[in-house]
Amino acid sequence: MIKTDVLVIGAGPVGLFAVHQLGIIGLKAEVVDNLDKVGGQCIELYPDKPIYDIPAIPECTGESLTKNLLEQIKPFKTNFHLNQRVEKISKEKDGWRVTTNKKTEFLAPNVIIAGGVGSFEPRKFLVKGADIFENKGVFYSIKDKNFFKNKKVCIFGGGDSALDWAIEMSKFSEVVLVHRRNEFRGTKNSADIARKLEKEGKIKIKTPFQIDSIEGQNKISSITIKDDNGKSEKITTDFVLGFFGLIMKLGPIAEWGLNLDKKTIPVNTENFQTNKEGIFAIGDICTYPGKLKLILSGFHEGALAARACFKLAKPNEKYRFEFSTTSKNIQEKLGIKKSD
Amino acid sequence: MPKITYIEHNGKIHTQEVANGLTVMEGAVQNNIPGIDADCGGSCACATCHVYVDEKWFEKLKEKESAEEDMLDMAFEPKKLSRLSCQIIVSEEIDGLVVKMPSKQG
Numbered sequence: 001m002i003k004t005d006v007l008v009i010g011a012g013p014v015g016l017f018a019v020h021q022l023g024i025i026g027l028k029a030e031v032v033d034n035l036d037k038v039g040g041q042c043i044e045l046y047p048d049k050p051i052y053d054i055p056a057i058p059e060c061t062g063e064s065l066t067k068n069l070l071e072q073i074k075p076f077k078t079n080f081h082l083n084q085r086v087e088k089i090s091k092e093k094d095g096w097r098v099t100t101n102k103k104t105e106f107l108a109p110n111v112i113i114a115g116g117v118g119s120f121e122p123r124k125f126l127v128k129g130a131d132i133f134e135n136k137g138v139f140y141s142i143k144d145k146n147f148f149k150n151k152k153v154c155i156f157g158g159g160d161s162a163l164d165w166a167i168e169m170s171k172f173s174e175v176v177l178v179h180r181r182n183e184f185r186g187t188k189n190s191a192d193i194a195r196k197l198e199k200e201g202k203i204k205i206k207t208p209f210q211i212d213s214i215e216g217q218n219k220i221s222s223i224t225i226k227d228d229n230g231k232s233e234k235i236t237t238d239f240v241l242g243f244f245g246l247i248m249k250l251g252p253i254a255e256w257g258l259n260l261d262k263k264t265i266p267v268n269t270e271n272f273q274t275n276k277e278g279i280f281a282i283g284d285i286c287t288y289p290g291k292l293k294l295i296l297s298g299f300h301e302g303a304l305a306a307r308a309c310f311k312l313a314k315p316n317e318k319y320r321f322e323f324s325t326t327s328k329n330i331q332e333k334l335g336i337k338k339s340d
Numbered sequence: 341m342p343k344i345t346y347i348e349h350n351g352k353i354h355t356q357e358v359a360n361g362l363t364v365m366e367g368a369v370q371n372n373i374p375g376i377d378a379d380c381g382g383s384c385a386c387a388t389c390h391v392y393v394d395e396k397w398f399e400k401l402k403e404k405e406s407a408e409e410d411m412l413d414m415a416f417e418p419k420k421l422s423r424l425s426c427q428i429i430v431s432e433e434i435d436g437l438v439v440k441m442p443s444k445q446g
Binding site: 118123 | 414418419444446
């Protein structure tokens with residue numbers, strides 16, 4: 001079990017800056033995120049898109065913002081627990097015990113939820129049977145490509161994941177690539193290779209088609225695809241792979257007994273605490289009168305929540321407000337050496 | 341003010357006045373009309389404000405940009421008349437627009 005002052009849920013920009021605000025007042029944080037990388041929506045949804053409303057940064061991208069925030073919290077040597085989603089929470093004598101789906105356990109007097117709109121999860125097929133065959137015949141990611149060797153595989157999607165796997169698997173499997181329109185949004189190079197393989201008879205491409213049904217008893221025997229005009233086609237296949245990107249789901253946090261307003265968590269704007277003592281919510285996931293879903297608002301929310309965490313993490317110490325410009329204390333924590 | 345009609349998947353009809361310059365998505369979210377999630381807040385990055393535009397109206401809307409078409413790949417059950425409502429800006433020209441919401445957003 002990992003003991004820490006604050007468990008931060010969500011490694012998006014707001015979670016990262018909260019780590020900074022905690023760090024400069026001497027609190028240690030651990031960070032959990034369901035994605036395989038740090039940055040949250042900034043990295044997953046718009047790494048290359050410009051952001052124009054970060055104070056004093058006229059223009060940056062989701063990626064550069066993340067990089068700079070990581071640089072800013074470097075002195076605190078924070079542990080990131082990626083590819084993990086928080087699941088259970090229980091109140092212990094010394095604080096909150098939180099367990100992830102990978103069975104990592106944390107004990108902390110404070111939990112800051114900076115979870116955005118929820119954790120990123122693959123978008124799934126919603127036709128009948130897709131859930132029954134999930135992880136047996138229907139997959140949304142690939143752990144071991146050899147599993148599909150010499151089998152019939154239907155791949156759905158129009159982005160790079162769909163194209164790249166179709167190209168790769170065409171070397172050792174019978175591949176049908178299905179997409180809802182004739183254009184692929186993946187890189188032109190990958191789309192060109194796929195089209196070339198189609199001409200050589202190494203893969204089949206079916207556009208504009210979408211899945212309509214999955215057939216089979218104990219295993220998938222075939223699927224039916226349909227176009228916009230109702231024309232349908234049956235394809236014999238062993239496996240169905242879907243690459244439709246990720247969607248955000250609030251997930252188990254919804255069951256934590258916190259007050260919820262639609263998909264957001266109401267907080268007290270004095271300290272961004274939820275209805276449970278020691279559990280805070282900041283960034284897009286929190287709500288209060290006048291709430292703006294801006295990164296800059298999340299930074300402010302994190303700063304206030306961090307100060308509130310101090311009381312529970314160090315009940316016998318008094319928090320003293322200091323400016324980073326003049327505080328030796330803060331500069332020491334940031335590892336800054338003065339050369340006076 | 342232009343009126344936009346939102347039809348939930350279960351058939352429930354909401355006709356709402358929406359100010360010029362707002363998006364069709366904002367018209368729904370700000371007035372608590374269910375069926376449009378808009379997780380990313382309107383930056384054409386999540387495909388959870390997906391709607392089916394009434395056939396009579398589809399051609400009258402400004403054409404989709406490629407970023408919207410790309411995002412629609414991710415939407416739940418995209419069809420010929422699919423649009424992302426965060427990319428449709430309300431104006432007098434689309435007074436009376438009718439959109440239907442899919443059974444779910446993802």
